Every structure is written in structure tokens, then in C-alpha cells.
Amino acid sequence: MSDKIVFQKSVGFHEALKSRVQAYFVEKNLHSRGNWQMYLKTSLIFLWVLASYTALVFFADSWWSALPLTLSLAIAISAVGFNVQHDGAHQAFSESKSINWLMAFTLDLIGASNVLWRQKHNILHHTYTNINGVDEDVFDGSLFRLTPDQPLRKLHRFQHFYTYALYAFLSLKWMFFDDYKKLIDVKRGKDEHFAISARDIALLIATKSFHLSYSIILPLFFHPLWIVLVVNLVFHFVLGFTLSVTFQMAHAVGDVHFPRPVTNSGVIENEWAIHQVETTANFAMGNPIVRWYAGGLNFQIEHHLFPRISHIHYKSLSPIVQKTCAEFGVHYHAYPNLLSAFLAHYRWLRQMGRPQLA
Ligand SMILES: [Zn+2]
Structure with missing residues (x-):
């Protein structure tokens, strides 16, 4: 479906933004990739x-x-994903390609395939944000209904209660089921959006085995099996919940758009950069702890506009983006704190489960 989607011609918004952001880096004499703060932060997270x-x-x-x-x-593992792996996968961590690769590879060490994730995230999610059927991060609509374009089922009426419990299974499902299913689908030619080489498959098997050996096998030398399994389950519940909710607060909320391509032509009636701003929300921008921990995922608007710029710069870029949005009449939405973003996602789940609330 993605090959049929085209964005409307530029109205100059993206060009204006790019030149202003470039001017910022020149004026401040800064590189747009990671700096010493980023390396210090990464070392602290690895130590943690x-x-x-x-x-x-x-x-x-x-x-x-x-x-x-x-x-x-x-x-701590969520922090690796938010800060280190995410910047690495977007080539934003460092000027060096191999350091970026290594940082992106931390996802494999954690247990999930970076090659498959990168294609889903960097291409599908970052280009076709919140477009049902292409952005795989808006799920398929069977257990949860996250966009008005997904079919309504009876069970969605209760989704604002049970969805949070299901979020807790995200990392377990991703690491032990989704990666393998995707690999099989890609090899059978069932998924044209993805490609994986023989080297990537070998690496995937090696890193999945490494993950099992330190998460299950090594602990078994020191603890009974049932304890190792319970600890792994609790670990995944917290990891899955943290990853899911952080992501959903930026995209699955009522203050952003869920655009639908014009039937037949596949045209999205916006230029790409405006689409990115209007399908994304920021949250807790003034909170230094959230900013440090979320790795710029609370500055998702800036991230979607400039994914190759390290998140360490997003706070400084935000006033430039906000000013440009105001000039072009583009809706820039930010929730003031974590609670308001969390409640916005809750309300969106409730609204999507019962369209009469819309
Ligand atoms: Zn991203």
C-alpha cells in the first residue's frame, strides 16, 4: 500500500525549517549528531x-x-532503547557509521532484531506516520482500535481498561514471536516492505541465542527455574509497558491527526513535514528527568522532522519548530506533563472504543 501513497507538494514549510535549523547549528558552531553529553549519558546508562x-x-x-x-x-534497558539504540538506528548518534551501527545493534543484544525494527520504524513509521495499514506502529486494529479507520469490534468498548495489560506483553511478543514471524513472512515473500540478508539472519540467530543465554541459562546456575521465569516475566511486563506507553503518548492521542489518503490517488493532503507535525505530540518538554530518560521521545515532533539529528539537541530546536509552525498555521501540540499525556492516551482509547464519544 505504501507505494501508492504520495504527499502533497511542498508549501515551503520543510524548506524554511531546514534552513533555520541549519542556521542554528552554524551560529552555535555545533554538530547535529551526538556530543560529549550524549557519550556521558550512554556510559551512565550502560553502567546502570x-x-x-x-x-x-x-x-x-x-x-x-x-x-x-x-x-x-x-x-535501564528501556533507556538504552530510547536514548542509544534509537539515535544509532537513525544515524544520529555519531558522525561515524560504524558507531551508529554498534549503537543500533544494542537492540539485538537486548533480544530484538534491529534490522527488522529499523525497516518498520525508520521507513514505515517515520514516513507514513499514523496512516492505517502502513504504519505498523498503529497496530492492526484487531485487539485495539487506535485510529478511526480501523473497524470497531465489540471488545473495543473495554479497550481503555485491558489495553494497558496487553502493553505489558509487547516485548515478550516482539522478542519471542514477532521477529520470527516477520522473518518467515519476509523469506516467503509475503511482506514486500521488508528485506533481510543471509548475514542478518545469521546475526539474528546468534544474538537471540546470546539473549537467551544471559537472561535464562546463566541465571539458572544461581537460582531455581521458577524464580528465573518469574523474574523474566516481571522484567518484560515493565519493559513492554514502558516502551508502549511512551510511544503511544506521542501518536495515539486525540490531539493529533490520523490522515487518510484520498481514495484512488493515494494523496495525503499535506506536505510530508506538516503531516509529521500534525500526527505527533510532544509531552513534558520542561521536565529535565523525562527529557533525560525518554531520549527525545517526548520531543517526538522534532524527532519526526529531524530524525538524523541527535535527541540531545531537540530542546534547543523546539522554539524554532514552534515559531515556524505558527507562521505556517501548522498545529503543534504538546502536553504539559506526563500525566496529561497519559490521560490523553486513555481518553483516546475510550473514544475509539465507543465512537459515540467522538
Ligand atoms: Zn524514530
């Missing part, structure tokens, strides 16, 4: 992961020591 894992596997000897360490590990 290693310390949590080491303490959990080798030193935890009771549920009250294991539980906080499991939470800490899951939150």
Missing part, C-alpha cells in the same frame, strides 16, 4: 544496565531485593 543485571543475577537472594533490581533493569 550492568550494575542492575550483576546485582540481580549474582547477589539478589530474596524477593524484596530481586523485585527492585528487576524493575531497575527493565527501566
